[in-house]
Amino acid sequence: MISGGMLILFILLSLWSSDAVGDVVNTLFVYASDIFGAYWQLLLIGNFFIGLFLAFSKYGKVKLGNQDQPKYSYFKWVSMILVTLLASGGVFWAASEPMYHYMTNPPLFGGGDFQNINAAFAQSFMHWGFLAWAILGTLAVIVMMYVHYSKGFPLKPRGLLYPIFGEKIYHKSAVGTAADVFAIFATVAGTLGPLGFLGLQIAYGMSHLFGVPNTLTVSILVIIGLVLVAAISAATGVDRGIVTLSRYNVGFTIFLAVLVLIIGPTAFIIDAFVGGTGVHLQNFFTMSLFRGDEGWLSSWTIFFWGWFLGYAPMLIVFISRISRGRTIRELVIAVSIVAPIINNFWFSIVGGTGVFFENKHPGSVSDSLNEGGMPAAVMAITDQLPLSVWFGVGFLLVSIIFVATTADTMAYTVAATITGNDHPKRWLRVFWALIFGGTSAAILTIGEDSVASIQNSIVITAVPVSILLLPTLWCAPRIARTMALEQGLIWQRELLKKVDK
Template structure:
């Protein structure tokens, strides 16, 4: 109840303050954003890098055979499982950034690669970095191993504070201030992270409706779009994982595959494939240099650190969701699906949408960049669709996919917050619907800040990631310890690898 009152009260207070003095709220968010980038940016870069490589080590070691969730067989097929995972992060990338980010980096080459414009491999490599291996790994690998062990093997509630259980033991669950704080900051960060997809799509569809049908592109229209999205998400969240969320996820992935296939056929097929292969190769060749670049702080704050903050803030609730749907999977299954398969799918989607835009920009300079410069990111998708055969149909199809994507993300996050508050896998319907409504109201308040609403959304995401990033540090060493203990319990590791006496005293 404390977690519910504090987290819900904080967000309601934010909504009221935004309504009373949106300028003050906007300025405060901007100032706190600057501090977050300055003091935590380098730490986040190292955190994501370490999280990825420790996970890869576990996956391809003998501990990769460890089966998670105290269950012998998975409940969901591989396709259904990966579909639900993909529909979380890819939603925000697929609906807003896939078209715009490769174009931005093509128009203005990242400073690491000398600036200027026209560097196609660098443009896609940078986009792939932001939506690739490191980003996905922080969302559900090492921390998921810890969470699933604490919940399914030790029997404790499925909450973010589970990440601290191996350090503090069962007292983290007994009216613990530290435990409650971990849950509260995770909930607030998740709300901030969900504002991004909701707010971005509200602006995207508002622009699209104006571009296609002449409907006024106003904040009011964007707000109406958000209300519709939240209504869909609330209905889906109320039906639970096995019905609404799974149904939307499968529809979502099916529609995306169809749209991607059509774009591949009617778009610049060879250029798209070249962009994916070349961008992936460029990214791998410069993996460590790009991951640890610290040269241009302003650029980092606008791009890499913003994305890392977003994904870190999202992580605790996504970890809970992935834990919920991954019972019976091995550590190797989990790491490969989240850290390798999902990033490659995301990057290929970016190649299809963004590659189409870059191709037409090269063929006809200004065809995409003029709209992007004049109307911002929401214009990118419409400008790209205008260049294709059946452009209006493709644009409507893209907006429809976008709606389903973001509705899926919102209902998933509503469900996981309700799980956090109740501590069980089947929270009350009213609680799931309540958080879907909170997402919508908070997004609407930020949209009313005005023309700088996108900046405010981005900045608020990064700020809330600061405390969460501390919570995600212990799994770097706790996950391997737990994997080793579970391997011994499951007969995968040899007896000579038994834990030392001093370690047996710790109830992992």
């Protein structure tokens, strides 16, 4: 009721005065970036390295979720993990961000225009790579799975505070309620933005490819269609709908990527991936902890960190649900290493193709990006390829499926958070999927600026969420040790020491 009421109030205020709401959101965004930006950078880098330590330590063999064997195959499991973050940037950010950094040099690599392709991809890899993925489901998932599956408490974001407050966090706790409310509100804000935004993008693509009028009505119809698919998927649950849609999504994306890799500039794409990865790893700490040029930092790195932090609690709930039977090592490697590498290679394929043609024919992609935004960049890239219409349709289909998987996953996790268990009722899952679509369509009628405001608002809600995630940095290692003792993975004398204490 609280989170839903806050959402409705936000929508009503936007209808009443979208300019005033936009101004407030932008002002709060600046404050959030200035005050919490450095903290977010330290939080993400700490989360990543503590996770790696646990994975490759004696605690790496600890099994999660009170289950000996995983329910899903490795491919299905990783597929469901991949669609969580790739859905937000899978096509449009992959096409545009390397191009933006290619056209205008990130401040870390010097000022002015440049032709340093490796630096452009390194910056994109940093934003969508190891740190971004790790915060979505490593240390916090270890804590959440222990609290839910070992201790038997509800599957709610407030569970991340259980190691500090104990059982009272679940019993009429104002702190616990606040944790759940901010997590739900951040998820809703983060889902509505991409839904509305990608509805506009897909409508643009349909207009470019098939001459369909690029109107508000078409955008709303696109969103309605997407949400109906998401509602059907959510209704069938994780074991059927979500896992099936995720598997086909990743499978089709791989197929499209292989085609572009073969038909497109193969050598250039591979060079961009290898060279960009080299620059990224060589400057990992410098890029991750860069504090110069506040304006650029707020628009890029801090914006992304806030966005991913806001998404994190619900994705933690979802990844906890699908990771039973996996070890800590498997979890950390899949989320922090495997998923980012796949993500970065996809960025190299899509963005690398665009940068190649821009480098060869200046203006062939950048003109469209500057005039029509990210959707225009995707279509400009496919226009340069053989069978351009078919590739355009392929990218359009990938976008559609990514949006549908985002909506059904978020509908499931919000329903799970409200009910406190990992099998929420079907009607509740469908209800939230429809609410996402209906609200996104309503927001589009206000104007595109409102979609951007709502998408930016997730950065504001990331402030309390980032505080919620901080204790996992020291609670996850303690819980890993406790589970290692329970599972007989560390020496008996350590158990005796614990009993003596």
